[in-house]
Amino acid sequence: MDKRTFLKSAVVSTTALLALGPIACAGNKEKKKALILGGRGFLGPTIVTKFLEAGYEVTLLNRGKTNPHLFTELPIIICDREKEDLSDLKKVASQIQAHQWDVVVDTWSKNPLAVKDFLAMFSSSIDHYHYTSSIVAYGGKWDKAITEETTLRELPDKEIKYDTELPYIYRKCFSERYIMSSGVNYTLHRSHGMRGFRIPDPIDEPYWPVKFYRGDRLFVPLDENHDTQTTDVESYTDFIVHTSNNKIYGAFNVADPTITFEHYVKTLTEVFGQPKELYHIPKDFLAKHDILPYRDLPRWRPNPYGFYHIDVTKAIQNGLKIRSLEKLFKDQVDGYRHRNPKDDFVFGHHGTISQQKTEEIIALWKKTL
Numbered sequence: 238m239d240k241r242t243f244l245k246s247a248v249v250s251t252t253a254l255l256a257l258g259p260i261a262c263a264g265n266k267e268k269k270k271a272l273i274l275g276g277r278g279f280l281g282p283t284i285v286t287k288f289l290e291a292g293y294e295v296t297l298l299n300r301g302k303t304n305p306h307l308f309t310e311l312p313i314i315i316c317d318r319e320k321e322d323l324s325d326l327k328k329v330a331s332q333i334q335a336h337q338w339d340v341v342v343d344t345w346s347k348n349p350l351a352v353k354d355f356l357a358m359f360s361s362s363i364d365h366y367h368y369t370s371s372i373v374a375y376g377g378k379w380d381k382a383i384t385e386e387t388t389l390r391e392l393p394d395k396e397i398k399y400d401t402e403l404p405y406i407y408r409k410c411f412s413e414r415y416i417m418s419s420g421v422n423y424t425l426h427r428s429h430g431m432r433g434f435r436i437p438d439p440i441d442e443p444y445w446p447v448k449f450y451r452g453d454r455l456f457v458p459l460d461e462n463h464d465t466q467t468t469d470v471e472s473y474t475d476f477i478v479h480t481s482n483n484k485i486y487g488a489f490n491v492a493d494p495t496i497t498f499e500h501y502v503k504t505l506t507e508v509f510g511q512p513k514e515l516y517h518i519p520k521d522f523l524a525k526h527d528i529l530p531y532r533d534l535p536r537w538r539p540n541p542y543g544f545y546h547i548d549v550t551k552a553i554q555n556g557l558k559i560r561s562l563e564k565l566f567k568d569q570v571d572g573y574r575h576r577n578p579k580d581d582f583v584f585g586h587h588g589t590i591s592q593q594k595t596e597e598i599i600a601l602w603k604k605t606l
């Protein structure tokens with residue numbers, strides 16, 4: 238079943254439950270309660286869907302602005318978390334405190350004070366709080382694999398207000414520190430490079446899966462020690478549900494294990510077939526023609542070492558299940574085709590190159606053969 242069909246069926250089944258009236262409601266009393274802060278953007282809908290699938294009673298909390306068509310059958314607490322005077326949080330306090338939440342999942346990536354204030358007001362109503370963090374939590378040189386023992390990033394000594402502009406890395410780091418000192422039972426999920434059916438932004442259309450799906454003439458970089466790593470949104474959100482069900486607390490690196498780029502490309506050809514023409518072009522030749530890692534081609538980031546070497550042993554030992562790369566690629570391309578039914582998305586923005594540039598490089602390379 239594809240995501241659209243599933244989301245549709247999630248709507249139907251919850252609506253059907255409500256239609257059953259008191260009997261279904263009585264059953265619902267036994268259900269665990271999950272409050273999803275956000276829930277209608279990029280990652281949130283998969284989290285919501287997974288908790289519904291796992292039998293939780295799910296409530297959303299957001300402003301009602303992003304994707305208001307999603308999960309209209311679910312209870313929603315309308316609240317703007319970014320008001321410095323906390324007026325919205327105070328308005329909805331009784332709705333939040335009316336329940337003891339088995340689980341709260343926070344996908345927040347904006348001003349960290351919103352995390353601090355939410356927990357200051359409501360931590361006693363929360364049994365288990367999850368935060369979607371990031372590997373940017375780690376400091377140091379990233380010159381070896383990053384484990385949960387890696388030193389955390391130092392924070393700037395700075396008073397934070399709601400209008401304080403902070404880079405993403407510090408928003409995540411401050412949020413984590415506030416959570417750690419809040420007294421709540423928490424699980425921090427540190428990931429990077431999240432991929433799945435949905436994308437956060439049109440420029441995040443999946444370059445390599447789409448190129449192989451199209452089966453065009455294309456080239457891939459040939460670079461020694463070229464490893465890559467990604468986070469499959471499905472495995473990631475399954476882990477949030479798993480750690481909820483099993484009350485597993487602490488900080489976890491959550492991603493797919495590191496693989497070679499060669500393996501990544503081989504799997505793409507297995508899923509989508511061999512492209513009409515596929516060239517493996519050495520990195521030095523590409524550099525000579527101004528094609529650089531990451532700036533021009535995704536999944537190619539030789540430095541720093543740690544970036545694609547996030548050690549996920551601890552999460553695997555605690556129940557993280559890694560879905561196959563084949564399934565992730567299929568999801569990515571299904572999502573792409575859903576958003577671009579005519580398959581007419583044009584690459585060439587930062588981090589990708591256009592088909593014209595691809596043809597130019599291939600023509601230059603063929604002259605050397």
Ligand SMILES: NC(=O)c1ccc[n+]([C@@H]2O[C@H](COP(=O)([O-])OP(=O)(O)OC[C@H]3O[C@@H](n4cnc5c(N)ncnc54)[C@H](OP(=O)(O)O)[C@@H]3O)[C@@H](O)[C@H]2O)c1
Pocket residue numbers: 274275276277278279280281282298299300301302303304316317318319344345346369370371428429430431437
């Ligand atoms: N490449 C990557 O690895 C990658 C990419 C994208 C995201 N992420 C991470 O994934 C996490 C979740 O992604 P996401 O942002 O797409 O989450 P999401 O939960 O899917 O969407 C954001 C939610 O926050 C709500 N929201 C925004 N401003 C709000 C406010 N002032 N008050 C209350 N609610 C508000 C939005 O609804 P309303 O607008 O209706 O309020 C929306 O439902 C983030 O932590 C991000 O760092 C990682």
